[in-house]
Every structure is written in structure tokens, then in C-alpha cells.
Amino acid sequence: MLQSIKLLLFLILVVQSLLFAQSYELEKIEFSGNKEISSDELMAVIYSEETPWWFYQFLNSFSSMGKGPVYFDSSYIPIDMNAMKAYYSSHGFFKTTISYSYEADTTDHTVVLKYEITENEPAMYGNVNFLGLKEIPENILNRIYAEDKIDRTIPYNQADVEAGIAHTIEILVNRGYMFANHDSTVIIIDTTQNLANVDIYYSTGNRYQISDVQVVKKGSGADDVSEELLRELTDIEKDEYYNLEKIRSSQSRLIRTGLFNSLILDAVKKDTSGNYVPLMVEGNIGNMNEFLPGVLVNDEFNALNVGLNANYIRKNFLGNARKLTLANEIAVADIVDFSFKEFFSDINYVIDGYARVSLKLEQPFLFHQPINGTLENYFQTQTEFGLNRKLYGLKAALEFELPYFTYINQFKPYYNLEFLNYKFNNIPFEEVNLENITVDILSATSALGMQLGSAKANNLYFPTGGMNQLLQMEAAISTVNLTFRGPSIDELVDSGKIPNPSVFDLKDDAMFYKIEYTSALYFPLSNDLTTVFAVKNKIGHVQTFKGDESLIPLNKTFYSGGGSSNRGWRSKALYPRQDIEYWDFSETPDTLRGGTFLYEGSLEYRKRFLESLGVAVFADYGNVWNGYGKFRFDEIAIALGFGFRYYSSIAPFRIDFGFKFYDPYQKKYIWDNWDKRFFKNFEFHFGIGEAF
Numbered sequence: 001m002l003q004s005i006k007l008l009l010f011l012i013l014v015v016q017s018l019l020f021a022q023s024y025e026l027e028k029i030e031f032s033g034n035k036e037i038s039s040d041e042l043m044a045v046i047y048s049e050e051t052p053w054w055f056y057q058f059l060n061s062f063s064s065m066g067k068g069p070v071y072f073d074s075s076y077i078p079i080d081m082n083a084m085k086a087y088y089s090s091h092g093f094f095k096t097t098i099s100y101s102y103e104a105d106t107t108d109h110t111v112v113l114k115y116e117i118t119e120n121e122p123a124m125y126g127n128v129n130f131l132g133l134k135e136i137p138e139n140i141l142n143r144i145y146a147e148d149k150i151d152r153t154i155p156y157n158q159a160d161v162e163a164g165i166a167h168t169i170e171i172l173v174n175r176g177y178m179f180a181n182h183d184s185t186v187i188i189i190d191t192t193q194n195l196a197n198v199d200i201y202y203s204t205g206n207r208y209q210i211s212d213v214q215v216v217k218k219g220s221g222a223d224d225v226s227e228e229l230l231r232e233l234t235d236i237e238k239d240e241y242y243n244l245e246k247i248r249s250s251q252s253r254l255i256r257t258g259l260f261n262s263l264i265l266d267a268v269k270k271d272t273s274g275n276y277v278p279l280m281v282e283g284n285i286g287n288m289n290e291f292l293p294g295v296l297v298n299d300e301f302n303a304l305n306v307g308l309n310a311n312y313i314r315k316n317f318l319g320n321a322r323k324l325t326l327a328n329e330i331a332v333a334d335i336v337d338f339s340f341k342e343f344f345s346d347i348n349y350v351i352d353g354y355a356r357v358s359l360k361l362e363q364p365f366l367f368h369q370p371i372n373g374t375l376e377n378y379f380q381t382q383t384e385f386g387l388n389r390k391l392y393g394l395k396a397a398l399e400f401e402l403p404y405f406t407y408i409n410q411f412k413p414y415y416n417l418e419f420l421n422y423k424f425n426n427i428p429f430e431e432v433n434l435e436n437i438t439v440d441i442l443s444a445t446s447a448l449g450m451q452l453g454s455a456k457a458n459n460l461y462f463p464t465g466g467m468n469q470l471l472q473m474e475a476a477i478s479t480v481n482l483t484f485r486g487p488s489i490d491e492l493v494d495s496g497k498i499p500n501p502s503v504f505d506l507k508d509d510a511m512f513y514k515i516e517y518t519s520a521l522y523f524p525l526s527n528d529l530t531t532v533f534a535v536k537n538k539i540g541h542v543q544t545f546k547g548d549e550s551l552i553p554l555n556k557t558f559y560s561g562g563g564s565s566n567r568g569w570r571s572k573a574l575y576p577r578q579d580i581e582y583w584d585f586s587e588t589p590d591t592l593r594g595g596t597f598l599y600e601g602s603l604e605y606r607k608r609f610l611e612s613l614g615v616a617v618f619a620d621y622g623n624v625w626n627g628y629g630k631f632r633f634d635e636i637a638i639a640l641g642f643g644f645r646y647y648s649s650i651a652p653f654r655i656d657f658g659f660k661f662y663d664p665y666q667k668k669y670i671w672d673n674w675d676k677r678f679f680k681n682f683e684f685h686f687g688i689g690e691a692f
Contacts, residue, residue, distance in 0.1 A: 025051040026072040027110035033117040037088065041528050045087045046080035048073075048113065072102070072111040084115070091527065092122035092156035092196065094189050122155035126195035130168070132183065132202040140175050144168050156196035159527070161185065165200060172204060176241035178267060178277060179205035208242045211276035214268070219284040225259055225316055230281050233257070233321060233365050234265065242267060242277060249401055253364050254281070256372065257321040258313060261286045288315045296329050297688075302562020303571035304686040307331025307353070323362045330355040333384065334571055354382040370401040384572070391555065392419040410453030410470070418445050420553050440483045443553040449474025449514075461652050462608060462690070463522040464529040472516045479509040480551045510547025514556060516540040516598075520692045525605075532606045536692040540598035541628060549596055549626070557594030558624045560637070563685035564692065566600055566620040567658030568639025570683050576626045577665065595624030597631060602692060606645075614645035618656070618691070623664060638662040640670075641682070645690075656685045 029050055031039040051057075051070040081098045088096040097120075102113045128150055133141055149164040165182045172180035183201040190197060213234055215227040234250040251265040263283035271278055293310040309329035317324040332353045358378035366373040373396075380391045397414035423440045452471045457463035483505050518538045525531040540558050543549070561569035576595040600622020608614040620639040625631050643656035659682045661670050675681050 024072045024104060024109050024111045025069050026113060027051060027105075027108075028112045030112065030114045031117060032114065034119065036093070036119055036122070037091065038526055040531075041526055042084055042087070042115075044528050045083045046076075047083065048076045048080050051110075072113065074102075077113075080115070084117070088119065090158035092124075093119050094123055094196070095120040095194075121194060123189060123194045123196040124154075125150070125152045125156055126188075126190055126193070126197035128152065128198045128200070130200055130202065133204065136172070136177070136204055136207075140171065144171055147171065150198075156187075156198075161198060161200070168200075168202065170245075172202075173242070173244040174246070175243070176207035176209065177204045178208045178242045178244075178269070179203075181205075206275050208267075208272065208275050208277045209239050210236060210242060211273065211278045212238055213279045213281065216280065216282040217285055219261060219286055221259070221285040221288050221315070224288050225285055225321075229319070229321060230254070232368070234279070234281065235365070235370050236279060245403065247279070249370070253370065253372075253401070254283070256362075257364050258315050258323050259283075259285050259321065286315075289313070290315075296331050298331075299563050299687045301333060301571050302565050303334035304563065305331040305333050305353070306335045317361070321364055325358075325360045325362070327358045327360065328356070333382075352384050354380055356380040366398065372399040372401070373397070374399070387422060387424060389420060389422040389554070391421075393417065404455075407454055408452055409455055410451065412451040412453075414449055414451075416445075416447045416449070416474075418447075418553075418555065419443070420445070420555055422554070438485050440485065442481045442483075443478050443551075445476050445478040445553050445556065447474045447476035447514075447556075449476075457520070457522055461647060462532075462606075462614075463520075463534070464524045464532050465522050467522070468520045470518045473514070475511075475513045476556070477509060477511045478551055478553055478556075479507070480553075482506040508547060508551055510549075510551035511545040512542055512547075512549075512552055512556075513545065514540070514542040518692075530608045532608075534604045534606060534690075534692065535602070536604075537601040538598065538622070542596045543627075552596065554593050557596060558598035559594045560598060560600050560622050560624050563656065563687040566622050566637055566639050567618065567641055567656050567685055567691070568620060568660040568683060569637065569658070574623050574637055576624060576630075595626050597625045597628040599623070599631065599636075604691065606690075608645070608647070612647045614647060614652075616643045616645060616654070616656070616691075617641075618643070618658075619661075620658065634667065635664040636662075637664050651689055654685075654687045654690065656687065656691070658683045658685065 026048060027050065029043065029046070029048060031042050034042060049070045052067040057067065057069055077100055081100065084098055085096060088094075097118045099116045100114065101116070102111050104111050128148075130144065133144065147167060149167050150160055154160075165185070169180050169182060181203055183203050185201070186199040188197040188199070189195070213231045213236055215230050217225065217227070217230075233254055235253075236246065236250060247265060247267070251263065254260065254263055254265065260283040263281075265279065265281050267277045268280045269277060290313040291310070292313070294308070296305070296307040296309040298305050307330045309327065311328070312326040314324040316322065330353070332351060334352060356378065357380075358376055360374060360376040363373045365371070376393075376395045378391075378393050378395075380393075382389050382391070394417045395414060397412055400411045402409045402411055419442065421440070421442045423438050450473055452473075454467070454469040457466040457468045516538070517540070518536070520534065520536045523533045523535075525533055542552060542556060542558070544552065559572040560566050560574035562571035562573075565571075566574060572594075575593065600620070602618055602620045604616055604618040606614060606616045618639075618641055620641075621636050623635055623637050625635070638661040639658040640661045641656055641658035643654055646653045659670060660673065662668075663673055666673060670681075
């Protein structure tokens with residue numbers, strides 16, 4: 001009897017398929033009753049598809065673009081229902097039931113397919129057993145249990161179980177168990193208590209040690225690099241236990257030297273002997289000298305910059321895998337706001353941009369330890385809003401390699417010596433108006449600092465979970481020289497109005513500290529990890545130990561606004577509007593001096609589709625002040641906007657449009673501050689990588 005019913009149902013589906021196939025388009029698929037699993041997720045799981053928009057069908061009719069019509073086929077319904085039930089089961093909903101119906105429009109020849117879902121309560125975790133681990137040392141077993149990733153307080157979730165399995169395997173392969181793997185998982189459902197009992201079976205295999213590190217070199221530069229150097233760079237010794245994480249870190253270190261065109265560092269598993277396995281470094285080494293000219297596009301200073309660059313690289317400079325880089329670049333800054341009309345007019349138009357020359361020496365393995373050392377000497381001249389700044393600097397840094405699983409996995413102490421020089425005109429001085437007077441400001445700053453980071457986000461390009469944090473601290477001493485020049489200064493001194501000429505050549509110093517903290521959190525909003533809610537908060541403070549805060553150099557102050565900051569404003573458009581007092585004159589805000597206290601943040605909704613495309617909706621907020629004591633809530637700039645993303649194989653590229661929702665300088669909201677010229681109401685930003 002049961003077989004007859006199944007046969008009858010099958011025949012009905014076949015007849016329905018014949019009636020509708022190639023004649024009725026599947027206009028829409030509707031889901032009802034689903035509360036815990038979104039319709040978007042279910043749509044991604046099932047086999048049936050909605051017919052595309054007419055425009056895509058039109059494109060497809062004469063080109064390879066777009067997509068043709070999709071016709072209703074009822075034979076897909078059982079496949080869809082099985083796929084949805086499996087998806088629900090993977091999230092602990094073992095009692096879910098699904099039914100279907102469809103409506104045909106004989107006039108338009110379209111069908112609407114409906115799935116009715118009764119989810120019922122999900123099963124909680126019962127007993128979770130790790131099997132096959134009895135032979136491993138107790139300290140490793142204790143670590144596996146201590147770092148168990150399966151949260152027993154939430155309903156059963158297959159993804160969480162798989163993440164826990166992957167973490168256990170990671171612990172094993174990083175402690176010698178090279179062939180550790182997951183055999184199987186058995187789920188036993190206790191229907192009376194609605195519990196999922198989980199038995200996870202592992203196979204560890206033998207525990208292996210490293211017998212030796214073998215080197216195979218090829219390529220034009222093979223003779224310029226010794227095998228002993230490459231072995232030293234791996235930092236892997238004979239007899240230590242096989243560690244996959246350390247091998248990957250060693251491979252990254254070797255690649256960072258720039259010596260290799262291609263590189264493989266791995267265990268030669270076929271050559272195992274007893275409990276020993278050799279490692280093999282096999283790579284193609286390129287030329288020791290490279291010259292790389294190119295077009296420059298970056299988002300430095302939170303703005304889109306376009307220009308040219310040329311780099312000369314000398315590899316293995318004086319041995320020990322040192323890399324010497326001479327870099328030159330010149331760029332127009334903030335190209336989005338570049339005024340072609342003013343540029344070709346008769347006015348004296350000054351192009352905002354920068355030119356930079358740097359000489360950088362890197363050594364990836366310093367003091368016989370996995371420490372990346374850098375020493376850089378640089379010069380930069382930058383014009384911004386008509387003010388030219390010249391910056392000379394020397395920076396030495398040590399970047400320590402830390403394990404990923406530690407809370408702090410980024411540590412970078414550094415020393416920085418910088419000389420900043422700029423000048424501006426028409427200075428009011430002791431209530432005497434002097435024309436054509438120029439003040440030349442030169443600051444010399446010596447700073448000792450460090451960066452501490454915790455990178456725990458689960459993806460570099462499109463994070464869907466986890467948290468990234470970065471704390472930067474530095475203590476500095478700065479000496480500031482001010483020199484006033486102009487044809488009327490001598491006349492003032494001769495007339496006795498200013499009796500002491502030394503007042504025009506001033507010098508003072510200050511000691512200060514600077515702290516900057518940034519955090520970014522990512523929360524998945526869908527089980528397919530295509531929808532994410534991201535939150536960023538950033539706070540910065542700089543304050544003097546000794547001396548006046550006006551002596552803090554411009555390049556050590558804070559700004560807000562730009563593509564990776566508050567996107568309703570252009571780069572550095574948010575800064576304190578108060579004058580800065582120097583002895584007996586005021587430096588006006590036109591010099592774009594930043595503030596000493598920064599607070600800003602972002603809320604962003606991200607949606608990714610078609611693998612490489614995405615959209616974002618965001619709210620940015622923040623500003624800078626001259627001291628945290630001057631912070632005011634009604635001075636926080638708020639921007640709302642949206643953007644588009646293209647996720648290439650290299651990095652994400654983004655376009656954002658930010659609207660000034662609340663302007664703190666005018667104390668107006670967007671409805672009171674709307675410009676009839678539509679394009680004046682928002683800022684356009686191009687960026688590389690996500691905003692945070």
C-alpha cells in the first residue's frame with residue numbers, strides 16, 4: 001500500500017512537471033514560518049531558482065551577459081525540501097517539517113512556489129565525547145579540553161562542531177601529530193529530552209620530529225643565496241616536533257625577504273623514517289636587483305591619491321637576507337576634489353599632493369631570532385590646502401613574530417626622529433599689524449613608542465566574526481623653533497616699538513605622550529556569512545608632560561574625516577576651529593592644525609553577493625578637540641551613507657557616498673542644511689580594503 005502511494009505521488013509530480021516545463025516561468029519563491037533561518041539562506045540552499053529580471057533576460061537574448069528565463073519544474077521540489085531539512089538539521093532543528101504549494105497564473109504563464117515551514121524547537125547539546133585521543137600526552141589532552149570551542153549552552157550547530165574539530169586538529173598538528181585527522185562524527189538524537197549527543201572520532205597517528213631541513217634552489221639568483229642562510233631563516237631545528245603553524249610562519253618569513261619568485265616549505269612525508277620527517281625548502285630565486293616603475297593609487301591620508309612611483313630593490317644586501325629599497329613617489333592628493341576648472345583658470349592654483357623619497361633596510365631574522373627589523377630614512381614634501389610641509393625622518397622598528405592563538409599577537413616597538421618644517425604669512429603680532437611677515441616653524445621630535453595588536457578577526461578581506469584591536473603608545477620630546485622674517489621688522493626695531501630683536505627668533509621644547517586605541521568587531525547576521533554587522537571605535541589622546549601643548553608638532557595631532565574615518569567629510573576636514581597661541585601670536589585654524597583628543601566610530605551593515613560584489617550601509621561619527629575637557633556631544637559630526645564593494649583576488653575595492661547628517665560647525669541636521677546643488681550634499685570616497 002505504501003509503495004503504491006509513493007508511486008502515485010511520483011506520477012503526479014511527473015505529470016505536473018510535463019504540464020509546466022518549458023511553459024511557466026518560476027516568478028517567485030516564498031518561504032513562511034521560518035523564524036530562525038532567513039529566507040535568503042534558504043534560497044541559497046535549494047535547487048530551484050526564480051526567473052531573472054526581464055532586463056537580464058533581454059541582455060542574455062543577444063549576448064553572454066545576463067541570464068535566460070527559469071521555468072518551473074516540480075521535480076525539483078523534493079530536492080529542495082531535502083536540502084532545507086538537511087540545512088535545518090545542521091542548525092539543531094531535527095524536528096522541522098516542510099510542506100509546499102504553488103499557484104499558476106495561466107494568463108502570464110508564471111508560477112509562485114510556496115514553502116511552509118514548521119521549525120519546532122532546536123536540540124541542545126547532550127554529551128560531547130572526544131574519542132581516539134587516549135595515547136597522546138596528558139598536557140596536550142588537557143589543552144584540547146581547555147580550548148574546546150563547542151558552546152554547550154546554545155543549540156546544536158554543525159558549524160560549531162566542525163570549528164571545534166578543526167581547532168583540535170590544529171592543536172595536534174602543531175605538536176608533532178602530522179597525520180592527525182578527523183575520522184567521523186556520530187550524532188545521536190535523544191527525542192524525549194531533545195538533546196544531541198555528539199561522539200567525535202579522531203585518528204592521531206604517530207608523533208613526528210624533524211630530521212633535517214633540506215634545500216633545493218633554482219633560478220637566476222640561486223648562487224647568490226647560501227643554503228645555510230635559508231636554513232637559519234626557517235628557525236626550525238633538528239629533533240624539534242613537527243609544527244605546522246611554525247612551518248607556515250617560516251614560509252611567510254622566507255617570502256618576506258623578496259628572494260623568491262616561488263617557494264614551497266613543507267614536510268617530505270614520503271621520506272619519513274621511524275618518528276622522523278625531513279623538511280624541504282624548494283624555491284625559485286630571482287635576480288638580486290629589481291627596478292619597478294608604476295602608476296600609484298592609494299588611500300593614504302584617508303583620501304584617494306593618484307600618481308607615479310619607482311622603486312629600486314637590492315635583495316640579500318650585504319648578506320643575511322637584508323633587503324634595501326629605494327622608493328620614490330609623487331601624487332596628487334584627494335583626486336576626487338581636484339578642481340580642473342580652477343587648475344586651467346588664470347588664478348594661482350596650488351595642487352594638493354605630495355612627493356616622497358625613502359631608503360629602507362629590512363632584515364627578516366634579527367639577533368638570530370624571528371624578529372623583522374627595519375631602518376628607514378625618508379623625506380616628504382606635502383602641500384595641503386595651500387600650506388606646504390617638509391618632513392625629514394628616521395625610523396627604526398622591531399616586529400616580533402607572535403603566535404596567532406595568544407591574545408596579543410602583534411608587538412612592534414620603534415624609535416622615530418622627525419623634523420617638520422612649514423611657514424605661513426601675515427601674522428598678527430603684539431597688536432601690531434605687519435604686512436608681508438612670514439613665520440618659519442621647525443620642530444624636531446624624538447619619539448619612542450610601541451604598537452600592541454590583537455588580530456582575531458576570521459578573515460582579512462571580509463571579516464564575518466571576531467575582533468581586531470590596536471594600541472599605539474609613544475613618549476616624545478619636541479623642540480620648536482620659530483623665526484619671523486619680513487622687510488618691516490627692522491623698521492619696528494629701529495623705531496623702538498619692539499626693543500628686543502630676539503623676540504623674532506624663538507625656541508622652546510615640550511615633552512608629551514600620545515595614545516591611540518582602535519577596535520573593530522564583526523557580527524555575522526546570516527548563517528551563510530554573507531551579511532555582517534561591523535562596529536569600529538577609535539580614541540586618541542596626546543598631552544604634554546612639560547611645556548605648552550602648542551609645541552606638539554602638527555604631524556602628532558589628530559584629524560578626522562576621509563575614506564577610512566568620517567565619510568561625510570573629506571580628508572582632514574574635521575579639526576578644532578580654535579586659534580593656537582604661540583607666545584605672542586596666534587596660529588589660525590587655516591593651517592589645519594589637528595586636535596589633541598580624538599573620538600570617532602562607525603556602524604556598518606555589509607552584504608556580499610555573487611562572490612565578488614557587495615554593498616554597505618554605514619553611519620560614521622566623531623570629531624577632534626583641543627583636549628578631552630573640551631569634548632561636547634553636540635560637536636560630534638555624524639554622517640550617513642552607502643557604498644559598493646568589489647572583492648578582487650588582490651584586495652577589496654570600495655566606493656562610498658557619505659552625507660553630512662549632522663554638521664557640528666553649523667549645528668544643523670541634514671534637513672536644515674540641504675544644498676539645492678545635489679552633489680554638494682555628499683562626499684565621494686574611493687578606498688582599498690574595507691573601511692575597517
